[in-house]
Amino acid sequence: MQAIILAAGMGTRLKELTRNNTKCMIDISGKKLIDYTIDCLLKHNIRKIIIVTGYCDDNLENHLTIQYPTIPISFVNNPLxxxxxxIYSLFLAKEYLNEDDTILLESDLIFEEKIISRLLSDPYPNLSVVAPYQYWMSGTMVELDKERRITSFILKSAFEQTNTSQYYKTVNIHKFSKKFSRNRYIPFLEAYTKAFGNSQYYEEVLGILTQIEKTELKGLPLENEKWYEIDDVQDYQVAQTLFSAEKNILNNYKEHYGGYWRFPDxxxxxxxxxxxxPTKQILEEIKQFSITLLTSYPSGSQVNNRLAANFFNISPDCIVLANGASELIKALMNILRGKTGIIYPTFEEYPNCLEEQAKVCYTVNSDNFSYGSKDIKEYFEDKDISSLLLINPDNPSGNMIEKKQVLDLLLWAGERNIFMLLDESFIDFSGNGQEDTLLDxxxxxxxxxxxxIKSVSKSYGVPGIRLGILATSNKDIIDQVNKQLPIWNINSYGEFFMQIIDRYRNDYKQACIRFMEEREYIYSELCKITYLRVIPSKANYFLCEVTSQYSSKELTRKLLLEYNIFIKDCSDKKGIKNKEYVRVAIKDRFNNNKLLTALKMLRNENK
Structure with a gap:
């Protein structure tokens, strides 16, 4: 068995990264991309390696000669x-392809070693590694029959979004027998380049083979193996995270602040x-109008503020709809003057907007981080504060102060001329959302x-749209916030969502009821994990103390590395620092069970 690696391309979409080097010479977590590939091949005793070079070929050849001095790597140069x-790079290496069974790889890939293990251990001689289609994928797709036989290659021009459930993405790793190369592939490769030139792709020849005869090529679908194709700068950043050194992986994931749909599975x-x-019906309605929304300007802020006012039954001059609660948090915290009372641990986007000297901090010391209005009043009674922040339910603890106590606190604040900022982003999960809220x-x-402030994105499950509201009768606050926001701060999808959501009020209530049932279920199951102490919550997450076996960071890292599950390590949060806590979101039953299974497996790991 030999390997042919195609590495002639310029990689122009990687911009500065490939200004003076070919794609496979970029660093991923301190190691050259080409070295990942060759090290993997060598571990499987593939020592006959042919590399087709082109752009910056001297750099690549010099590096490999130094890095692998005892490995006889052959180079084929593509001057064009x-x-x-x-297709032309492979055409130039056809004589090698004729000589032996071959693994064909493209050089812009990074992948787990077990992909090659599976490819070599599969007894079928002609295989293309494929992965079930996901939204972030582009390039050549294939379709498989029940026997894994590739029935068609779908190039970019033939891609149909409606058929994606049947598509597999080619990973650009193939195994060809010498017989298949000699008798099928190379003859068609030669004929195709002669007829259509050298500006095509070698997958097109494979596609023709599937059309004119019952192909000998099958797909090898991946399961949970990690891989990534690096075409542009964003791909590079994702690959850097996916293949981080173990000690860096948590920080690298955190730095993305979302966008995790690009991380496979x-x-x-x-x-x-x-x-x-949202429900399937809402999603279908948005999908139906998606082209119109994508190609149309949204309305201005005044129109969108009225939409929000209508839905939440608030006077239009007392509400601002914004691009997520985060936009409002920054705008409002910029306005506040004097010192602000902060209760820790908390959602730190608020205090992060303030200078240290502008914060008066109350750190909750109870075992469950629980507190009430009496605790807040007693602490801040003699403190010089002009505003008070209350997140209810709190994040990350899930602690909630009942409405009667919040109203009492509001009265206390008014008597002392303290401006009260109340975040109710999670109030709808409390169990009595409509009764508990002060959004009246x-x-x-x-x-x-x-x-x-309320995050519509969180409550209504549309974080990609980015919606949040600020409600206050303080006209000066409303005016100052509006001045900080552009006229088109809400996109058309957000406007359309606010336009139609009123018709789905009952569906939303039912979703919240269903959520509370799921919260009870996962709470009871989490309590069975012997190394966790689960803090009761009125929100859509649980704060858990890691009491044994692991530190919070170790548990978070293990879940990510071994099970591809990402939870929040809270050990560095103010008010929790140097204690072992994690926060776990509540999802649907299927995913919750995946988390529970992983936690149970880790529980048994040290037995």
């Missing part, structure tokens, strides 16, 4: 690399959204020293 595509238990809303027009009108 800037004018041709990979990762289950996100870190970010907090409603798992049961009369309360807002009667208390100009109150401002309420």
């Amino acid at each position: 690399y800037s004018q041709t595509n990979n 990762m289950i996100d238990f870190c970010y907090l959204v409603n798992p049961f809303f 027009n009369k309360i807002i009108q009667d208390n100009p020293h109150l401002a309420i």
